[in-house]
Amino acid sequence: MLEKITNTFSDVIRKLSGKSAISEKNIEETVERIKLALLDADVNVRVVRRFVNSTIEEAKGEKVLRAVDPGQQFIKIIADKIAAMLGDKKQDLQLKGPDTQSVILFAGLQGAGKTTAAAKLALRLKRGGRNPLLAACDLVRPAAVEQLCVLGEKTGVPVYREEAKDAAAAAKGALAYARKNGNDVVIIDTAGRLQIDAGMMGEIGRIKAAAPPDEILLVADAMTGQNAVDIAKAFDEQLGLTGVILTKFDSDARGGAALSLKSITGKPILFIGTGEKLEDLEPFHPDRIASRILGMGDVVSLVEKAQETISVEAAQKLQKKMATNQFTLQDMLEQIRQVKKMGSLQSLVEMMPVLAGQVREQDFDPAEMAREEAIILSMTDKERANYLIIGPSRRKRVALGSGTSVAEVHRLIRQFEKTRLTMKKMTKNKKMQAQFMRQFKPS
Ligand SMILES: Nc1nc2c(ncn2[C@@H]2O[C@H](COP(=O)(O)OP(=O)(O)OP(=O)(O)O)[C@@H](O)[C@H]2O)c(=O)[nH]1
Ligand SMILES: [Mg+2]
Known part of the structure; x- marks a missing residue:
């Protein structure tokens, strides 16, 4: 997880922390090194440029150059900027109270991890005292419904399925079923396509109309870096996303998607997928990930x-x-x-x-x-x-x-x-x- 970028940052921080005096040249050299590391991590160029400019400006102010412990002050500025890139504050799911029905709609490309994330989130909500229902609305891939049913079995969360082949009708059916059976959160799994296409967007749009969601979450593969950011932009323009789940974070050594997403799309990362097991879904804490990247540890x-x-x-x-x-x-x-x-x-x-x-x-x-x-x-x-x-x-x-x-x-x-x-x-x-x-x- 983020090994590559963490290595560079830890080294930068180690060199800074012992310093009792810092010159403008030190600041420029350090920022240049971080800039290269960020670009190498596939962070969006605009985001990198903003980081460079604002960090240099702030660090060259009185605070660092005249500070008693300039190294620590400079490190703090860097840590704050990285946390800001990641989204600053942790964002929670916006669901209605437990007695009212909430709907979460999942969207994303093929293989991004939608079905797995839907089951992981259902398990999480169940453990948090909710009574979720998984709705099988991927009627495109032949084995998709079966896959969700298997995961439902494992998590002990019921799965709603219909034999008919209309995804929007199935979503509507799931809401009615949930109302009857006291399920307070309906999580809708949808079909992915290899690329963004009109067919997929149209289908998710119809599901959205049939089952108005409280959250529309994009599930994106962290390992695809900038691609994940472009996909998020496209989905947001057409569907209006409320947030993102970044999957396969465990295999992402670079972190480019996580570091660019919020700045470029304005959408918060709500969760990260950290493995293939059903427990492997963690809330995304920008400050904690920032200190992890800086090698200071997620205490x-x-x-x-x-x-x-x-x-x-x-x-x-x-x-x-x-x-x-x-x-x-x-x-x-x-x-x-x-x-x-x-x-x-x-x-x-x-x-x-x-x-x-x-x-x-x-x-x-x-x-x-x-x-x-x-x-x-x-x-x-x-x-x-x-x-x-x-x-x-x-x-x-x-x-x-x-x-x-x-x-x-x-x-x-x-x-x-x-x-x-x-x-x-x-x-x-x-x-x-x-x-x-x-x-x-x-x-
Ligand atoms: N390591 C790791 N693997 C994951 C993670 N999330 C999903 N996967 C794996 O990614 C593969 C695809 O996951 P699915 O949930 O089937 O993806 P999907 O988006 O539903 O795919 P389609 O339904 O075909 O569009 C599976 O083998 C999952 O085990 C994660 O956070 N970490
Ligand atoms: Mg799926």
Whole structure:
């Protein structure tokens, strides 16, 4: 996700952050480098030009050149401009209250990911307490209705289908069905074509008239860069879009579509598709994506992800143990299990690029974690509470019991001692804590 552009930006930011003085020449050179990176990322030329002009103008003002920490000030300007390019504020779906029927119409080219996104959004709304209905109105591609039905089955969201071959009539039928069955959001999946053509636009126009939507969302493939922006413009002119879902964001290394869409079309990106699984649809937060691109890490998403898996009480308990040096092997076991729950290191490092290079892949290797878990599980409660009693003969027993070697048991205990030591240092040292926190925050 955005690897390519993030690499350049992280490097620029790293070079700036240590600087105690910044000259006009520094500003120009930095902006030039970013300009090339943006163009290389397939960002619209007009958007790039606007970025260059406004950044130079603002950075050359008193604020940066005379600031106590000019590097940080300059970074802040860049971060704000990138967030503005992405759309500034997060936009929500505009739906009516839960007791009134809302309609969401999906449009887009063939293979953009409409049907998948419709099912993902239905699942999201259902988890948010809504009662959605999926309407199968792609009557062009033979297997389209079946595909939606399969996804409906997986998400537990009902699918409305008609045998007749008129998409607008099917949409109307879906609304009536939803009213009868208490479905408060109807999500209409439509047929895509290879290119924008009159047939497709006419059909979606008829569906729009038959089932007046609250949201008309374009589903566009992020990997197509500027093409996605052109498509959005065309759809908006003919149908009047309310927003965009950018799919396949997980495979988009460059980010050109995301960085140009809002400025060029004026339409907000509401969601991004981040994978093929039905859970892989995330609300689009411009500020968070901006700090991700700048290599400063998406701390908020990381914390949210951690909160989903680690309870607040557990975190507080751990903090207390850290402070009083009571961290035991049992706590380490629980941590290993939590890390396992949070998913792969890859997804974490993507949210926190500053971690890349600091954490080693093998620290999060599932096989290694399973071995560590087995070792601790082979210890007695007493041993887990006080690692100092685990002498040579106990280590041998633990190795045997866990199907590992004595060397691996040694290594785990050494690792544990090191962790304890780091924790002790961290909690004792206010400066170190502040330093640790500062790497997450630009200012
Ligand atoms: N990696 C990734 N793949 C996706 C994403 N969204 C959709 N896909 C894949 O893209 C392919 C096409 O998705 P569909 O949902 O069938 O696309 P569509 O727009 O409905 O296509 P038509 O109905 O033929 O117009 C499928 O293989 C999906 O699994 C995403 O966010 N990330
Ligand atoms: Mg489809």
